[in-house]
Amino acid sequence: MILTLAFRNLFHDRIRLAVTLVGILFSIVLVAVQLGLYLGSSRMITNMIEKTNSDLWITTFGAKSFEEGGLLLTPGQRHQALATPGVKAVIPMVSAFAEWRKPGGGSTRVTVVGIDAEDGGLEPWNLVEGTWNDIRAPDAIAVDVSYLKDLGIEGIGSTAQIAIGRVRVRALTEGIRSFTQSPYVFTTLQRARNLLNLDGEKGDKSTFFLVQIEPGANLETVRAALQERLEGTDVLTKAEFRDRSLGQWLFKTGAGIALIGGALLGILVGTVIVAQTLYSSTKDHINEFATLRALGSSASYIHKVILAQAGLSAVIGYGLGMTIALAILYLSRNSPLPLVMTPGLAFSLFALTLFMCAISAVSAIIKVTKIDPATVFSR
Secondary structure, rough: HHHHHHHHHHHHHHHHHHHHHHHHHHHHHHHHHHHHHHHHHHHHHHHHHHHOOOOOEOOOOOOOOOOOOOOOEEEHHHHHHHHHEEEEEEEEEEEEEEEEEEEOOEEEEEEEEEHHHOOOOOOOOOOOEEHHHHHHOEEEEEEEEEHHHHHHOOOOOOEEEOOOOEEEEEEEEEOOOOOOOOEEEEOHHHHHEEEEEEEHHOOEEEEEEEEOOOOOHHHHHHHHHHHHHHOOOEEEEEHHHHHHHHHHHHOOOOHHHHEEEEEEEHHHHHHHHHHHHHHHHHHHHHHHHHHHHHHOOOOOHHHHHHHHHHHHHHHHHHHHHHHHHHHHHHOOOOOOOOOOOHHHHHHHHHHHHHHHHHHHHHHHHHHOOOOHHHHHHOO
């Protein structure tokens, strides 16, 4: 009976119901898009770090992120790391911004990633054309198909110039996007050094060392030993370097705060709209609620009716809102910043919608609590 009464109250005024659902829908879509952007951004920032086969990262002191590795590590430091008990392998990697000169004129910025895949640290994933052996060819690189237009090239066989050297596209990846909008360019370690002028008199330097430890070795013990041996460096776990990169790009730049702030705004707007609608609906039906009280209905029974109205609004609004949010998600899949929706986020949004509508029902419940059953006899 509670659900029946709540349903009839809710659908009695279709216009008011539409306003309620629009408020919930707007809130769900805004929160889903903002949090989807946040998750998508986080995934782009950490993807390269997560894909590495490493237990520890050695960076120069204060390195901010994968793209901003700071000063360079030397071969001597690598040998010191290799000599540390418990260390199985130390794989050098180069990652740095560089100028990409388009074949047709103009330039843009790319992130050159140099590493030898045969060392087992990292290799380009989601290759749709070409293989790692193709990337090992003279002057060869791999880029993502989503950035071909931005780079001014057509695909396999296209040539361009990075920093001081000429390159040719020999392989293509799909779905490897950069949060900084500086496309990742994969190549071998030595070619990256040549392009960025990190060899010659300066020695074979690297941006990072990926450390793999021996089976059974204690991670913290090895880490402490490395930190003691290598002055002027940071020895970080994969999770720590991931969190540092997230902090650099999402919070120090303000992007993450803006996305979270937008989500909170959506929750606030949706709550206010639903609260106003439920309060107005309760006020319009105040005589009916007074009649129920006069007939002996308890206050808790009427409160359940109002909460049921809020719950029905939440379910219907969530369904409509998620339908639109998933459509936006699908349309964004090939954009520079695709949205991400996980089962956990979808469930959290449903719980949030129910909570938002329950809080909104408070104002209506307070109004009903003040009903004097005797008013029904004065009508």
